[in-house]
Amino acid sequence: MQLQSMAAEKLSPAAPPSDAAIAIDDVTLRFLTPDGHMMTAIRDFTMTVARGEFACVVGPTGCGKSTTLNLVTG
Ligand SMILES: Nc1ncnc2c1ncn2[C@@H]1O[C@H](COP(=O)(O)OP(=O)(O)OP(=O)(O)O)[C@@H](O)[C@H]1O
Ligand SMILES: [Mg+2]
Incomplete structure (x- = not known):
């Protein structure tokens, strides 16, 4: 029981640790489409x-997975 509590605590940190490999904080990313509209690909992520x-x-098609990974890798 004690081990389960420790695991849950590790998976849900209160704040990103300073030595995180990846830290995305409240990011919104919009594309300007060829017809001039704004397309929100990621919101408050x-x-x-x-x-x-x-x-x-993991998520349905078009939810922003590739956009997120491209954001991280540049
Ligand atoms: N260059 C772009 N210009 C305009 N809209 C874009 C562009 N790239 C992605 N989008 C839009 O942003 C949203 C997120 O796209 P993304 O490719 O990140 O989704 P995904 O989760 O990777 O989908 P899939 O599971 O099909 O790979 C989609 O609505 C997509 O049409
Ligand atoms: Mg994709």
């Missing part, structure tokens, strides 16, 4: 990945 942590980004 926050994610932290610690060094050595394995993370998956």
Whole structure:
């Protein structure tokens, strides 16, 4: 029981650790489409990945997975 509590605490940090491998804080990203409209691809997105942590980004098509990864990798 004590081990389960410790694991949950590690997975839900209160604030991103300063040594995080990836830290995205409240990011919104919009594209300007060829016909001149603004397309919001990511809205108010926050994610932290610690060094050595394995993370998956899962969601329906068009929800912004590739946009998020491109943002991280440049
Ligand atoms: N260069 C761009 N110009 C305009 N809109 C874009 C551009 N790139 C992505 N989008 C739009 O942003 C949204 C997120 O796209 P993204 O490719 O990140 O989704 P995804 O979650 O990776 O989808 P999939 O599972 O199909 O790969 C979609 O609505 C997409 O049409
Ligand atoms: Mg994609």
